[in-house]
Amino acid sequence: MTIMHVELEQRLSFCGNLPTLPAVALRIIELANNPEVHLNDVARVIAMDPALVTKLFRVANSPLYGVRRKATNLRQVLNLLGLQGTLALALGFSLMASSRGINGIPLDTEQFWRRSLLAATACRTLGERLGLKNLEELFLAGLLHGIGILALAIMMPDQYATLLDESGDRQLDGSAVLDVERLARLERVRLQVDHTQVGSWLLNRWGLPDYLCHAVAGSLDPSDPLVPEPHRSLVECVALSVRLADIWVRPGYWQNSPQIAELARQWFGLAAQDYVELLGSVGAKLPEMAELFQIKTLDATEIAGILDQAREALTVRNRQEMAALASGGHPPGTGVAAVAAADFLAERPVTVIGSSPPAGLHPQLPLDDEYVFDSLTGLFNRAYFEDILRRELTTAKAQNWPLTLVLVDLDHCTQINETRGQAVGDQVLIVLCRLFGANIRRHDTVARHGGDEFALLLPASGAEPGRHLLARLQELARQWEPTLGGENSLHITFCAGLATYPDSGFAESITAEELLQAAEEALAAAKRAGPDQLFVYGQ
Numbered sequence: 001m002t003i004m005h006v007e008l009e010q011r012l013s014f015c016g017n018l019p020t021l022p023a024v025a026l027r028i029i030e031l032a033n034n035p036e037v038h039l040n041d042v043a044r045v046i047a048m049d050p051a052l053v054t055k056l057f058r059v060a061n062s063p064l065y066g067v068r069r070k071a072t073n074l075r076q077v078l079n080l081l082g083l084q085g086t087l088a089l090a091l092g093f094s095l096m097a098s099s100r101g102i103n104g105i106p107l108d109t110e111q112f113w114r115r116s117l118l119a120a121t122a123c124r125t126l127g128e129r130l131g132l133k134n135l136e137e138l139f140l141a142g143l144l145h146g147i148g149i150l151a152l153a154i155m156m157p158d159q160y161a162t163l164l165d166e167s168g169d170r171q172l173d174g175s176a177v178l179d180v181e182r183l184a185r186l187e188r189v190r191l192q193v194d195h196t197q198v199g200s201w202l203l204n205r206w207g208l209p210d211y212l213c214h215a216v217a218g219s220l221d222p223s224d225p226l227v228p229e230p231h232r233s234l235v236e237c238v239a240l241s242v243r244l245a246d247i248w249v250r251p252g253y254w255q256n257s258p259q260i261a262e263l264a265r266q267w268f269g270l271a272a273q274d275y276v277e278l279l280g281s282v283g284a285k286l287p288e289m290a291e292l293f294q295i296k297t298l299d300a301t302e303i304a305g306i307l308d309q310a311r312e313a314l315t316v317r318n319r320q321e322m323a324a325l326a327s328g329g330h331p332p333g334t335g336v337a338a339v340a341a342a343d344f345l346a347e348r349p350v351t352v353i354g355s356s357p358p359a360g361l362h363p364q365l366p367l368d369d370e371y372v373f374d375s376l377t378g379l380f381n382r383a384y385f386e387d388i389l390r391r392e393l394t395t396a397k398a399q400n401w402p403l404t405l406v407l408v409d410l411d412h413c414t415q416i417n418e419t420r421g422q423a424v425g426d427q428v429l430i431v432l433c434r435l436f437g438a439n440i441r442r443h444d445t446v447a448r449h450g451g452d453e454f455a456l457l458l459p460a461s462g463a464e465p466g467r468h469l470l471a472r473l474q475e476l477a478r479q480w481e482p483t484l485g486g487e488n489s490l491h492i493t494f495c496a497g498l499a500t501y502p503d504s505g506f507a508e509s510i511t512a513e514e515l516l517q518a519a520e521e522a523l524a525a526a527k528r529a530g531p532d533q534l535f536v537y538g539q
Contacts, residue, residue, distance in 0.1 A: 021206060024049040025094045029207050032087045039078045042086060047074060055093050056081065059292055064285065081136070088140035092120070096293065099150055106161035107153035111178065114295050115249045116143050118282075121289050122241035125281045130268060134234075141215035141238045142245075146180065148199030148216070152187075163187060169250060177250050180242070184220055196220055222267075236267040244282060247310055248298065252378065257310040276311055283307050305434040309378050374448040376426055377433045385447035385455055390512040392445075392459055396501060397508055404458040404466035404500040405515055407523040408436075411493045411531040413452035420490070425452075428492065435476060440469070455519075463500040463536055470496045470534050478532070493532035497523025504538035 021029075027045045031037045046053060053074060060077040061070045071077045078086055099109050123142030127135045152160050167183035168176025184194040200217035204210075211231050218227045218235035219242050227235050243260045246253045257279075264270040270278070283303045290297035298306070374381040380388070389405065396403035410432065417425040429452065436446045436454060449455040458466050477492045499518035501510060506518075518537045526535035 021091070022049070022094050022098070024052060025090050026206070028087050028090050032083055033207065033209070037083065039075065039083070042083060043074050043078055046078075046086070046090070052090060052093060055292075056086065056089060059089055062288060062292060064288055064292075084134070084140070085136035088120075088136045088143065091140065092117075092143050092293065095144075095147070096295075102154060105153045105157050106164050107150060108175075108178075109150070110296065111249070112146065112150060113293070114290075114297055115178075115245050116146055117289055117293055117295055118245035118248050118286070118297075119143070119145055119238070119241045121285050122244040122278075122282045123237055125285065126237050126241060126244075126268075126278060129270075129274065129278055129281070130237075132237075137211065138234070138237055141212055141234060142241045144199065144203060144212065145216050145219040145238055145242055146195065146199065147202060148195030148197065149178075149180070149183070151198050151202050152191075152195055159190075163190060171251065179250070180246075181220060194220075240264060240267060244279070247279070248282075248286070248303075248306060254306055254310040254378070255313050257313040261314055272314060276314065279307055279310055301434050301438040304438045308437060377430055377448050379433055379454075380445065380447035382447065382449050382455075385445065385449065385457070386512065386516070388445055388447075389457060389516065392457055393501065393510075393512050393515060396459065399460075401460040402462040402500055402503055403515075404461045404463060404498060404503075405519045406456040406458070406466060406470060406496055406498045407449060407519045408454040408456065408470075408494050408496045409523055409527060410452040411495060416490065424490075428490065431480075432477070432492065432494070435480070436473065439473060439476065461500075463498065463503040463539070466498050466500060467534065467536055470498060474532060474534065495523060495526040495529075495531065496534045497521070497526050497537065498534070499537040504536070 024045055028042065031042055031045065046056070056074075056077050057071065059065070060080045065080055071080055081089065096113050099113070102109075120139045120142035124135050124139040127138040132138065153164070163183060163186050164178065165176070166186060167179050169179055170176050180195075184196065187194040196217050196219050200213045203213045203216055211234055214227055214231045215235050215238045218224050219238045222232065222235040222239040240260070240263055243256070243263065247257065247260070257275075261270075261272055261275040264275045264278070265272075283306070286297050286303060287300070289295075372380060372384045393403055410429065413425060413428075416428060429448075433446065433448065433454065436456065440446060440456065440458070443459055444461075445457040447455045447457075458469070461469075474494065474496070477494060480492055497519050499515055499522055501515055502508070504518060506515065522535045522537040526533040529535065
């Protein structure tokens with residue numbers, strides 16, 4: 001399947017420092033290609049590498065395999081993992097260990113393997129959801145999909161450093177997160193080949209099965225006519241998983257969730273709710289997989305935040321389609337399925353950037369991205385939040401339930417920006433919004449209200465529950481001491497002002513603007529009292 005420039009193929013063939021496999025891994029590949037192989041043969045080979053044995057035991061006895069009794073000998077481990085599972089894990093552990101010891105390459109190998117592990121986890125999880133039996137093959141295909149990047153970084157470090165630099169999305173802390181599709185486009189222009197072709201060539205050289213070579217070659221474009229039909233589903237699994245991995249790796253990529261969900265529908269017939277549940281399943285497995293492979297990954301709060309952002313992006317897109325349908329338009333993917341998807345998503349736990357109201361309770365709001373989202377945090381912005389406030393207040397009056405509005409202001413934000421820099425100040429705001437998002441209910445909303453100020457809206461929540469929630473959030477912020485910017489840890493506190501309809505003495509005629517004014521007065525009182533204060537309007 002792989003067609004490469006002759007000169008580059010010659011360079012690859014004679015390159016002495018390409019990624020190599022330990023003798024044990026190579027022997028396992030040979031055994032895996034032998035239909036007559038017995039697990040006893042595999043056990044004898046693996047026993048030659050005590051470090052690998054230890055890692056396989058750790059995987060076999062992890063929650064991922066859900067066994068009731070722990071494996072106590074190597075044969076039990078191999079029976080549980082199977083030959084393909086053992087091959088996948090042996091290759092993964094071996095390649096990660098060997099690549100970390102390579103000096104002088106321009107690639108961030110920690111980020112590279114984090115992304116590879118995420119793709120592998122997503123690929124295996126997708127296979128589970130589709131009822132496929134070749135789960136370990138899927139895991140291995142996902143894990144190795146980007147191996148060509150590592151090979152090119154080793155073979156031509158100076159030339160490839162330029163491509164990697166041009167393909168990176170620069171972050172606030174000065175680091176860069178790789179955009180592999182942009183990288184592949186640059187590779188095809190500068191090298192006449194891309195890393196998927198190089199990776200496929202390398203796997204073939206190692207003697208790995210054809211299905212893996214095809215999966216890697218088609219990982220960015222599974223529609224390639226060179227993909228054999230018997231392998232197309234596998235290749236599409238890998239291609240979807242690569243995009244799912246980017247949701248976790250690339251900041252802001254969650255906004256592409258609607259497009260990825262559409263690919264899941266086209267390739268596998270997955271509905272929106274299936275896609276959301278797939279994302280959740282991957283997120284649930286990330287901590288365990290990261291621990292097993294000793295890869296640093298997202299913490300629980302970050303995982304929850306990204307999940308909610310991806311859900312919300314899909315919700316907003318479906319609401320747009322519903323609005324277009326109602327006005328007589330016919331955007332792709334609309335109709336009963338789109339309405340059902342939007343209703344389903346609106347019921348899911350959405351804690352980081354807010355939740356959509358039940359269909360039919362409120363008039364449809366404009367949903368273009370600039371109107372809805374804050375560019376730094378991904379939260380709802382002030383304009384959209386205040387529209388939500390108006391409609392939620394109308395609902396609270398109609399349903400005869402309370403509505404609590406909270407305004408939060410970060411203490412010493414100006415000082416942080418002046419002493420640590422604007423980038424560090426921005427990071428604090430981003431992580432603080434994730435703290436809020438991880439600790440509110442699915443029907444609550446959090447938004448950036450401007451500068452260092454956030455707004456929280458708590459439907460059907462009175463003043464006392466709201467006060468307890470804010471006190472808890474303040475305590476969590478006090479316990480968090482990030483070491484951002486390479487200096488001493490920061491001590492984060494914030495002030496909060498809370499106003500509740502009708503608990504704060506408001507009549508039914510109160511407007512959203514008046515409730516907001518009350519919350520602003522409460523916040524001002526809290527700030528006058530000093531840092532880390534909470535004030536409830538009317539108390």
